[in-house]
Amino acid sequence: MARIGIIGSEGRMGLAIASVLEDSEHTMAGGVDRDEQAFDLAKQSDVLVDFSAPGALSANLQAACDAGVPLLIGTTGLVDSHHEAINEAGKDIPVLQTGNTSLGVTLLAHLVKEAAARLSDDWDIEVLEMHHRMKVDAPSGTALLLGEAAAKARNVELSANSESGRDGHTGARERGAIGFAALRGGTVAGDHSVIFAGEQERITLSHSAENRMIFARGAVRGAAWLIGREAGRYTMEDVLGI
Structure with a gap:
């Protein structure tokens, strides 16, 4: 059973993930939304999922690294500088970044x-x-x-x-x-x-x-898979073993 913290908890995907967690073996550790810091949430979570905004990515990566917890990033609209920051964080923690969690x-x-x-x-x-x-x-x-x-x-x-x-x-x-x-x-x-x-x-x-819930279910599966992995950058293909 994993304690999953949701960054962007009031957004469409955040609410969908919370709904999936209600009927799963995992639990929601808590959530943060606009202008809220993720560090305290990271400390009480086994893994974080981030479906917030590109402008918040740097702070969210730092929070995950400081707390030593894995991070799944589903935020879209990322540019090269974001990917460079993700690569850097992957030296310290497991990070899974994807444009789609389905x-x-x-x-x-x-x-x-x-x-x-x-x-x-x-x-x-x-x-x-x-x-x-x-x-x-x-x-x-x-x-x-x-x-x-x-x-x-x-x-x-x-x-x-x-x-x-x-x-x-x-x-x-x-x-x-x-x-x-x-x-x-x-x-x-x-x-x-x-x-x-x-x-x-x-x-x-x-x-x-057909429904946003397919992305939420995939995000929960990917987040749980990240727990206990070595530091590095992962993909959803790694989760499926393909």
Whole structure:
């Protein structure tokens, strides 16, 4: 049984995780939200989950490191400096950072990596995602996770090989580029498709989230898995053993 502390406890994901914990073998150690420090929460938790905001990440990493507890980060919209800070924290504690805690999406990313590794770059890759009207970042963290899986399989940097926001006279598509398209509307929890478009044939790998609870259940499983691990940076693929 794990005592799980929730950073961002009043947000959509924080409330969903609290709901999952009510019906699990684990317990909620407590929660903090906007402008609240996580250090006291870290001291009374076996593991922390962070679904707050990018601007709070540095302080949350410091709180976890100071208390010596693992941290699962599900916050999206991170930039290079955030990932550098996560790598640094991983020298002292176990840290799992992911753009999506769904076990199904984790398997999808694995399948995308397998497909990209076996198909040459004359197969164009497009990542299509749709979320609810309130989502503030695009492409979604999950879309980027899927794009990174494809880029890694092709041994290229996603930042230097991606296309998004096409509008107007854009010219021909760059060979080997990984494209992104983001749709927003309604109450969609999250739909993602990765399209491999070749000569006269296409392969589409897709995942549809019907309810936010799938992310909460995955976050709880990932957080519990982190307890007792050696310091380092982990992924949801590590949780599934793939």
